[in-house]
Amino acid sequence: MTLNVLKEYIEAEFENIRETAERIESIQSSRSDQPSDIEVAALSVYIHNIYNGFENILKLVCSFQGRKIQKTPHWHRELLNVSRDNGVINLELWANLDKFLSFRHHLVHSYVFKIEWLAIKNLVDAVQPVTVEFERQLIEYLDCFSKVY
Numbered sequence: 001m002t003l004n005v006l007k008e009y010i011e012a013e014f015e016n017i018r019e020t021a022e023r024i025e026s027i028q029s030s031r032s033d034q035p036s037d038i039e040v041a042a043l044s045v046y047i048h049n050i051y052n053g054f055e056n057i058l059k060l061v062c063s064f065q066g067r068k069i070q071k072t073p074h075w076h077r078e079l080l081n082v083s084r085d086n087g088v089i090n091l092e093l094w095a096n097l098d099k100f101l102s103f104r105h106h107l108v109h110s111y112v113f114k115i116e117w118l119a120i121k122n123l124v125d126a127v128q129p130v131t132v133e134f135e136r137q138l139i140e141y142l143d144c145f146s147k148v149y
Contacts, residue, residue: 001063001064003064003142006060006061006064006142007142009060010057010060010061010138010142013053013056013057013060014053014057014135016049016053017050017053017054017131018131020046020049020050020053021046021050021127021128021131023042023046024043024046024047024050024124024127025128027039027042027043027046028124034117035117037113040112040115040116040117040120041112041113041115043120043124044103044107044112044115044120045107045112046127047100047103047104047107047120047123047124047127048103048104048107048108050100050127050131051097051100051101051103051104052104054097054100054134055076055079057134057138058079058080058083058088058089059079061083061088061138061141062079062082062083065086067082067086069082076101076104076105077098077101080094080097080098080101081094087141088137088138088141089134089137090137093130093133093134093137096126096130096133097130097134099122099123099126100123100126100130103119103120103123106119
């Protein structure tokens with residue numbers, strides 16, 4: 001895979017992440033203080049989708065660099081750790097993404113109707129700034145990487 005192809009794949013993921021973030025914004029702007037169960041379910045799935053997009057991008061970068069992430073029960077966390085340790089993301093972003101990862105795990109192993117608004121409110125509020133920061137750091141990383149290739 002060339003660097004240009006990598007960037008194209010990453011941009012496609014960012015487009016999906018941005019679209020999902022816009023849907024979250026749409027729900028937030030049209031809801032009351034206490035969202036309905038259906039809105040909480042939708043927000044939960046959208047948060048999961050956004051985190052999945054972040055992981056897809058990090059997997060692409062790792063693959064491009066020739067780094068293999070073994071599919072162990074802890075590969076999601078390993079992906080974050082490898083990305084942090086190799087300078088793709090910084091420690092602050094890693095900590096924020098780790099919160100999304102923890103929620104992802106909770107959502108996958110739970111019934112969505114049991115998720116409460118207060119359990120996801122902070123993540124919903126963090127979607128926009130974390131997405132912007134993730135994109136900024138990836139662009140910065142790829143720009144530095146471009147100088148090598």
